[in-house]
Amino acid sequence: MISDGWNTPVGGFLGRDERMVQYGGAKYGGIEPSRQSPNVFVYSDPARGEAFGYNFDGWNESRTVFLYTGEGRTGDQQMRDGNRAILEHRRKGRALRVFVAEGIIPGTSQKNHRYIGKFEVDREQPYFSEEAPDEENEIRTVFVFRLRPLGETFHRDTDQSSSGDVRLITESVLVSLEAHVSQTFENPGTKAAAAVRRESELCARYASHLGRSFQRWKITPAGETRSLFTDLYDQEENELYEAKGTATRDAVRQSIGQLLDYQRHITPKPSLTLLLPHRPSDDLVDLLRNVGISCVYEEPESGFSRISPTTR
Template sequence: MADDGWDTPIGTLLGREERMAKYGGAKYGGIEPSSRTPNVFVYSDPARGEAFGYNFDGWNKDRTVFLYTGEGRIGDQQMRDGNRAILEHQAQGRALRVFIAEGIIPGTAQKNHLYIGKFEIEKGLPYFLEEAPDEKGELRTVFVFRLRPLDEAFRREVDQSSSGDVKPKTEAVLVPLEDHASPTFESSGTKATTAVRRESELCARYNSYTGRPFRRWKITPAGEIRSLFTDMYDQQANELYEAKGTTTRDAVRRGIGQLLDYRRHIVPKPALTLLLPHRPSDDLIDLLGDVGISCVYEEPGLGFSRIAPPLGDHR
């Protein structure tokens, strides 16, 4: 792959206008293919992601791969335009030139950019999908590209990704109930926060009522960054609980989906129980029983009652 006169050393500050004059490519996009030189210019600005509640960009732990969030500000990102230019850069005979936002160009209001090196898409796992809020605060799917440096690259500790890279195998470990360090993105502000608080308070009441030494599972699926945390797990009974702050049909459906999702990663497979603030409708009890999930609900002044599913193997 010819460099076509590339003469900018790594570690150089290079503004967009100067880069345009020397190597082509448009001015404002985060991913800018050049029609004059065989390059795709990739601009990382971690502060921008942090402003919206996420930041995947940066080096992985051992600094062998640079993670880069694809373009698309509203809704699910699509594999087109700049994102496709990154994915297909080798087939198009282009190099990926990565820049990181670094201060302001003196005498202007324009951001400066640090050139950190020439990269290529990682062949084994070129990207993975993550969830992140868009500019409207709505949760959506984004591409996180995995870029491997060619030859020398400019590596700094300050440019390390705050999220880290994906794991090749699923990991599931037991942690204390209070260990819930996973980043979360709320798409509905106060309502989501209220729901989480109700669930947490319900778990605390049930924990106090039973006196059981509950723990929780921390599950990190293969190919994903973010860990999943279950609500409560009774290790002695091998029983997994998911709590919901309301007994609406949507809440029960979500709880069923979460329990079935978690159970796939736990060995041996646990019994499943949905913890609710009051008794759900008979139809929802039938739904839970049909998929082999117990229902534990709170009865004010009396404690908690349990409805087990009908006998049979629902797993």
């Protein structure tokens, strides 16, 4: 018999089959609204996200918000079906019942789930968007819901989010070049990883050529969890460099966007320079001049040459 009441204790285990019998809802999804009881069942399994190189799920540092990645395995996630059920749960008079995967149900191959409590979406900021790879390893947008506990909850150290909650204000700090670089979701041996290595080696050669130490900026934009790391920053000259391992049009275009994005978060605004392994085409040099960005490029004989926006 389906029950409208809730009698599963916080911290207790409840398999999906048993939950279906007691409270309704379908069996397999990560978000399962019930037609038989006023609940939306939310299943968190960080191991599934980690298989693709990301994990947003879990408690924030103060354990006041539980972060949960929405559903949708391919392409940008959409605010429909289960995601919409979470967002609109209060309007429809439903409670969010959150479970975390833990072990296997004895005698089966099915994952067991521990009930960690009743939640609601945060009233001020119910969710935010992040970038993450999908099942085809394409970067897409995902929803990360911010769930506030209602009453008693169950905590484990292993249930802490590795990304943390969103920042309320943008934070920009200078760090050493050795500081962790921006997350790219790429595995070693891929073309993207090889490009990062070429850029790092180019930066090292340029620093050695000048005999100068550089730093980098760590920028965490408001409303996001992931920090951005610039390439080289010359504090003495207040000059920000973006390095690319190739001088193609796509690389130059991308660099312009990155430099302009970084610059708006740094005070005072730095001058901008693109660092390349060789001289770009004349048309790309003209493009850089038009947007006020210098270009430093490597030459086989003389080391490095510079083209400033005012150079003709």
